[in-house]
């Protein structure tokens with residue numbers, strides 16, 4: 529679960545039922561307190577309603593034959609099928625919190641207005657609703673192709689007082705997926721998100737249920753249009769990657785969730801095929817359910833490894849190159865580590881260095897226009913020093929990175945960490961980090 533997910537600590541069901549009385553009838557008392565029957569369709573739905581109501585002030589009304597039916601219809605029989613897909617609030621939050629992490633990398637989060645695009649918002653419009661409740665400066669365009677989902681999404685947006693910030697946009701299966709961006713050439717988006725239709729056919733649905741790719745205690749409440757798309761989720765997301773090439777930097781971060789590990793391989797293949805090297809992968813694990821999400825960008829903002837790489841050994845060949853470089857150093861006082869770094873940085877020509885005193889240990893932000901530190905660069909500089917130098921101006925930096933002394937709380941191991949923040953020149957970043965690490969080693973040894 530995402531470290532900022534409020535449900536890291538499971539809710540107290542009795543308190544929840546006090547805040548949302550319809551949950552009361554679903555409570556089961558046991559020696560340690562109260563719970564609900566997670567196998568019961570009714571109890572699950574009441575729990576979702578209770579969490580949305582108490583923690584986000586959201587109320588939803590959904591048709592029976594779309595994802596997550598409404599309270600009024602819970603006594604009616606459900607369509608028979610092996611897969612159940614609930615709007616599980618903690619899962620949805622994991623994706624939104626990861627988007628927040630992406631936006632932090634672009635310094636967009638905070639008081640700036642943020643524009644998001646939710647592809648396939650569904651009858652609930654759950655991602656825009658939750659996101660806007662959590663982030664007062666966010667606004668959305670939310671697309672779908674299904675008439676019933678579109679009508680219900682609009683009514684859910686209005687019901688929750690968010691019509692000013694969430695625009696529901698009707699598109700068609702054969703249209704371009706990012707239709708709102710294509711149709712208005714002046715429009716931009718800070719990010720796109722999508723929980724795509726998973727399956728390629730009814731047979732695919734059955735095969736996934738048999739392979740238990742989805743929760744074993746599953747019952748279907750989704751309509752075909754919500755769950756099936758030609759080629760399945762991987763084709764859908766690969767189409768997005770293809771389309772994004774033309775849109776380029778009109779969107780900051782393109783993202784999508786994926787339900788199958790095999791889709792991840794295909795989507796990363798297409799991303800790499802377009803020579804997009806600024807991408808990342810994350811994993812959402814919730815109980816026995818595992819999902820992935822991909823992000824790609826044409827911008828020069830870089831994501832930390834914590835946000836864009838996962839440790840899963842099966843997936844290492846799909847991971848992007850590292851943007852967070854670390855070197856282990858023996859433990860020392862924060863003051864002397866900081867002094868060593870200041871000494872090393874002062875010896876590199878042409879850097880602009882900002883020290884964030886508010887963080888402890890202090891974080892240094894480095895701006896460089898070109899390589900001045902390698903032996904070849906210094907030799908060239910020496911030769912040029914014989915000639916009169918033109919007035920040195922700090923032009924736009926080609927490299928922005930941070931340097932930070934890190935103490936790992938679990939192991940107490942100590943590192944210098946160099947985080948790439950902005951730039952397109954990977955060798956420039958890697959060369960700078962390895963130069964600084966080497967100089968820190970030499971300086972420390974001399975003492």
Ligand SMILES: C[S@@+](CC[C@H](N)C(=O)[O-])C[C@H]1O[C@@H](n2cnc3c(N)ncnc32)[C@H](O)[C@@H]1O
Pocket residue numbers: 595615647648649650651652653654655671672673674677699700701702705723724725726753754755757
């Ligand atoms: C798995 S559902 C996700 C619904 C909702 N976002 C959620 O997470 O509960 C996929 C949604 O994508 C919609 N959809 C299918 N093809 C689409 C397309 N080409 N453009 C936009 N939405 C599409 C479906 O109608 C459905 O609402």
